[in-house]
Amino acid sequence: MKTIKLIATDIDGTLLSSDRSISQENFNYIKELDHEGRFVTLVTSRHLKGLPVNVLETNAIRYTITSNGAAIYDHQHEKYIEKVLMDKDRILPLLRQLQDFKAVITVAMFGDIITDNDSLKNIVAKSEEEREEVIRFFNRSRKLLDVESLVNKIKESEGIEKIHLNFGTVSDKDDVIEFLNTLPDFEDYHITSSYYKNVEISHKDATKLEAVLRLANKIQIANQQILTIGDGENDIEMFKASENSIAMLNASDYVKEHALFVTDYNNDENGWSRYIKKYIANRE
Structure with missing residues (x-):
């Protein structure tokens, strides 16, 4: 057996x-x-x-x-x-709030992985060459859209799999964790991390x-x-x-x-x- x-x-x-x-x-x-x-x-x-x-x-x-x-x-x-999936109507206001933090924001939904192009300004790199390489990686691996286009994509979707946040520093990550803990619906989300400079937000049962x-x-x-x-x-x-x-x-x-x-x-x-x-x- x-x-x-x-x-x-x-x-x-x-x-x-x-x-x-x-x-x-x-x-x-x-x-x-x-x-x-x-x-x-x-x-x-x-x-x-x-x-x-x-x-x-x-x-x-x-x-x-x-x-x-x-x-x-x-x-x-x-x-x-x-x-x-996470309810798209609840995610939209959360997304707006996350844009106030120093994070590169990516949203995964069925059929698409989209990064908020404006958030790429939050990339922290040791040199301009390294920064350009990171941007090329984002270009290769996902779509880059401005905020309004991303919002429209979310509205058209059936729901959101995950929000992925990348940080340049651990303190930037800590700021977001502290904010997420203040959300009144915090328990409706599952918040985890696959490495020390990222945060991943999904449905509590995901x-x-x-x-x-x-x-x-x-x-x-x-x-x-x-x-x-x-x-x-x-x-x-x-x-x-x-x-x-x-x-x-x-x-x-x-x-x-x-x-x-x-x-x-x-x-x-x-x-x-x-x-x-x-x-x-x-x-x-």
């Missing part, structure tokens, strides 16, 4: 190397797990359009949980099987944990057959899905404290595949 049937994995800093490539060993092991009848599910803060092609090329990823749990996508049938559990229930996998693995603070909740929680060696001490196990190698040393392979072998 398979003790592990669902591997819920973070992408960046976990499955991928620091240069965002996937090693041949990790690539092959995804295919091996699929061949064994196990589901490797990507659980990420990324939008569907931002998923790494090099991972999808394994043709062994059936489901992906995107935007920190706001959506579950079925790659085989090419459709969303769940969406947990969490990695809730999405993993809902997917497991849908495909009839028991909680004790779920393995979770990640390296970021937004993975901590996901670790609660089962006792098979694993933090990457390259994770912060804070993240490691919330997992029951830690890999022997980091994400640049095939830590993902080497540890999962050993973990499953010791239990079956």
